Amino acid sequence: MKNISKKKKKFFAQITFFILITGALSGMLIGTDVYTEVQDGIVEVLCLSCLKLDPKTTREFTFDTANDLAHPEYVLENLSSGIIFLHYSEDACPGCDIMLPIVQDLLSVNYEKKDLFSKNVDYQGQQIRYFYTNIDHATPGRTEPFETYDVQDINGLPMFTIVTLGYYSGVIKPKLVTLYGTLGVDTNEQRMQVLEEVIEDAFTLWNENIPGYEP
Amino acid sequence: MKTQFKRTLSQILIFLSANLGPIGVKTGFCYPFFYCNSCPAATSACPLRALEVGVFQNSFKWKLILFPLLIIGFFGVLTGRAICGWACPIGLLQRATAPVAQNLKKIPIIKKFALLPIEPKLRYIKYIMLIGLVFFTTALIGFMFTNLCPIGFLTGTIPTLLLYPSEFVFNSLFFYPALVIFILFLILIFTVERGWCRYFCPLGALFAPFNKISMLHVARVDEDTFQKECLHCNACSNICPMGIDVTKMDRDPECILCGKCVEICPKNLIEFKKR
Numbered sequence: 260m261k262n263i264s265k266k267k268k269k270f271f272a273q274i275t276f277f278i279l280i281t282g283a284l285s286g287m288l289i290g291t292d293v294y295t296e297v298q299d300g301i302v303e304v305l306c307l308s309c310l311k312l313d314p315k316t317t318r319e320f321t322f323d324t325a326n327d328l329a330h331p332e333y334v335l336e337n338l339s340s341g342i343i344f345l346h347y348s349e350d351a352c353p354g355c356d357i358m359l360p361i362v363q364d365l366l367s368v369n370y371e372k373k374d375l376f377s378k379n380v381d382y383q384g385q386q387i388r389y390f391y392t393n394i395d396h397a398t399p400g401r402t403e404p405f406e407t408y409d410v411q412d413i414n415g416l417p418m419f420t421i422v423t424l425g426y427y428s429g430v431i432k433p434k435l436v437t438l439y440g441t442l443g444v445d446t447n448e449q450r451m452q453v454l455e456e457v458i459e460d461a462f463t464l465w466n467e468n469i470p471g472y473e474p
Numbered sequence: 475m476k477t478q479f480k481r482t483l484s485q486i487l488i489f490l491s492a493n494l495g496p497i498g499v500k501t502g503f504c505y506p507f508f509y510c511n512s513c514p515a516a517t518s519a520c521p522l523r524a525l526e527v528g529v530f531q532n533s534f535k536w537k538l539i540l541f542p543l544l545i546i547g548f549f550g551v552l553t554g555r556a557i558c559g560w561a562c563p564i565g566l567l568q569r570a571t572a573p574v575a576q577n578l579k580k581i582p583i584i585k586k587f588a589l590l591p592i593e594p595k596l597r598y599i600k601y602i603m604l605i606g607l608v609f610f611t612t613a614l615i616g617f618m619f620t621n622l623c624p625i626g627f628l629t630g631t632i633p634t635l636l637l638y639p640s641e642f643v644f645n646s647l648f649f650y651p652a653l654v655i656f657i658l659f660l661i662l663i664f665t666v667e668r669g670w671c672r673y674f675c676p677l678g679a680l681f682a683p684f685n686k687i688s689m690l691h692v693a694r695v696d697e698d699t700f701q702k703e704c705l706h707c708n709a710c711s712n713i714c715p716m717g718i719d720v721t722k723m724d725r726d727p728e729c730i731l732c733g734k735c736v737e738i739c740p741k742n743l744i745e746f747k748k749r
Binding site: 266294297298301303308309310315316350354411 | 500501502503504510511512516517518519520523524526527530531533537538540541544545547548551552612616617618620621623626627630631634635640641642643644645646647648649652687688689749
């Protein structure tokens with residue numbers, strides 16, 4: 260008798276748990292954007308620190324964009340006054356946490372990790388238009404170049420794109436380089452140095468080509 | 475069809491379904507087992523990664539905490555830890571390494587280790603891993619278990635390096651420590667049968683309590699018949715990959731419902747039970 264009552268209680272507990280869990284799970288899937296959040300934020304964006312690898316850093320500028328996507332308007336407009344530095348990050352990303360203070364120190368900018376931030380930075384007498392985008396808090400307009408400039412289709416964070424100008428078949432066009440992760444080097448000094456060198460190369464190209472640039 | 479064959483088939487099919495990325499299937503679900511979303515072919519997200527993102531540096535994203543827990547809870551209430559035995563690709567890997575571990579069990583020092591009174595207590599490490607490394611350090615410091623995870627190394631790092639050998643370099647901060655942990659993981663699974671599941675798997679720790687209330691479970695037939703007919707041959711306990719004393723088992727949190735004890739019992743005194 261006691262055994263039957265115990266069994267009944269267990270069955271009641273099982274059914275209760277099952278209904279609660281199934282209801283809550285269905286409710287979350289129907290009523291919240293958690294599915295999209297997991298899909299866009301975890302499955303489709305590569306966590307480079309989870310991977311324990313960095314994409315090989317190539318410092319060569321290219322005219323190519325991913326799938327030949329057009330450059331965003333605000334990039335084309337701002338190129339008239341200086342080079343563009345696009346910095347992409349996300350909340351839970353140790354690699355992003357390593358790179359954030361390095362970039363802030365290099366460009367003398369200050370903001371919180373979750374902010375959307377942009378500023379005209381005076382860098383050794385020249386202008387950099389800096390855009391910081393945390394993709395967990397960004398508008399679609401701000402995340403658009405994340406896809407456009409991910410030429411190698413890495414889809415990983417952190418990602419840095421520096422857009423400058425280059426000459427191609429008689430036309431001055433945007434030319435860019437995209438770097439990922441902790442830049443494939445070991446120390447913060449080396450990371451800073453990689454960024455400095457790329458910025459210098461970008462300014463050299465920009466200075467050579469700005470006279471013929473029409474946005 | 476024999477239980478173990480069905481199990482192999484289930485594990486292979488689920489392994490394939492976890493790798494549908496190349497045909498464009500990238501869902502917003504979390505796997506209910508251990509598999510890394512940084513695998514080039516991954517279909518879904520690692521539940522631990524979702525939990526970590528949910529608590530990272532005290533950012534309380536309740537949806538990302540609740541979602542994987544509910545997915546695990548759903549399967550947990552239905553089948554307990556059967557996911558570990560029937561679905562998890564790391565379980566499949568450990569089935570492959572089990573013959574080596576079983577042979578090594580005959581070595582006196584390893585045999586002695588298995589009999590040490592501390593051995594059952596080591597199983598609590600997985601709960602410490604779950605609470606300490608997945609939740610606590612992630613919330614307080616920002617260090618994430620998945621940065622050094624040996625399963626991420628096996629299913630994410632190694633396939634990426636094999637598929638794209640010239641496109642990636644080692645991240646010195648995470649790669650070498652993760653490599654050391656991965657080597658230790660390999661030693662573990664070759665020396666202790668289901669060593670990862672027994673001692674370290676944080677997902678196993680999440681599933682384990684559900685064995686107490688799951689609808690499906692492995693149990694002895696009614697007590698009277700069992701006491702009368704059991705030959706005390708210990709075949710069930712000897713074959714148990716989780717090292718459970720099956721003759722005394724009552725909804726043991728370690729049971730992965732593999733069914734080996736059910737199959738081997740000469741008197742059919744152990745069975746899969748519903749409810």
